[in-house]
Amino acid sequence: MNTRKNSGASGRGKRILMRGFLMAVGAVVVFGFMLSGCSRVSTEPDEVVLHYAGGTFEAKKFERCINPSSGATLLGPGDTAYSYPYGQRTFDFSGSKDAESDPISVVSKDNVEMKVAGSATFTLNTDCKVLRQFHEKIGLKYNAYYEGETSEGWDRMLNFYFKQPLDRAMDAASQEFEWKKLYNDPAAKQQWEERVGELARQFIKETSGGDYFCNPNYAGTGPCGDVVLTIQKPEPPESLVNALAAEQAAKAENAAQAQRNAKIRTELESIRDLAKVLGPQGALLWQAIQSGKVEVIPVPQDGSITIAPQGRNRNSRE
Known part of the structure; x- marks a missing residue:
């Protein structure tokens, strides 16, 4: 009688141990399956990441921000990471x-x-x-x-x-x-x-x-x-740039011509003033002397004059 009782108790114990073992194995398998769906995220110095939790069977919800230069962060199965530039x-x-x-x-x-x-x-x-x-x-x-x-x-x-x-x-x-x-x-x-x-x-x-x-x-x-x-x-447009350049060139030429005209007017005024003082012929002679077309020769005290044609030695006498 005692032998049968001991035998039955021993069988129940073995079954309990087996169930515990199977449950442990199942937990390891589930945990391994969960880990297989996980991922890791690390950020660069110029990167920030938004972490959203939630997988296939649950709604996504915001979890956290992962700052720049962060080490590896574990994301759960189905979680999503969105990367944006920092800086x-x-x-x-x-x-x-x-x-x-x-x-x-x-x-x-x-x-x-x-x-x-x-x-x-x-x-x-x-x-x-x-x-x-x-x-x-x-x-x-x-x-x-x-x-x-x-x-x-x-x-x-x-x-x-x-x-x-x-x-x-x-x-x-x-x-x-x-x-x-x-x-x-x-x-x-x-x-x-x-x-x-x-x-x-x-x-x-x-x-x-x-x-x-x-x-x-x-x-x-x-x-x-x-x-x-x-x-x-x-x-x-390039056509307008070219037209503007031509316009500026024309303005510059007009300004230069105005300066030339002003110079001529000044010279004419000077000639008219000379003519009033020296007479027309005197004014022409003055202009010729100033331009180097007529050479003025000083007269010595003894009245002798030596004239040398251009290109000959003035010391030779005629």
């Missing part, structure tokens, strides 16, 4: 090989179309709360976050939020000036630049709807500051 960035509209845009066209007050090249330098506002707003409002719409080394979505975003406001600002400012003033007058160009900067910052902020694009020196705290614009002198 100074530039929207280049010079039309060069690596530029984001061609030069911008503007129309002057006198309806001349001109081209303007330049750049807008800024820092993306990486304050965690503001960056999250930017990502959810703009970044996701354009896929503006970085995937690898570059982001086509980032370039599309800049063309909308920088090029279009800049285009509006430059057109509005250029309508206040004639093309010759913009091209040739430094004072007018300075006024135009100030007006463009004022309108561009206003339009960029209005288009984005927030302080997402800050001064290049913005460090994440305090006032966001303004985007810095560097714009070149507006360039009119």
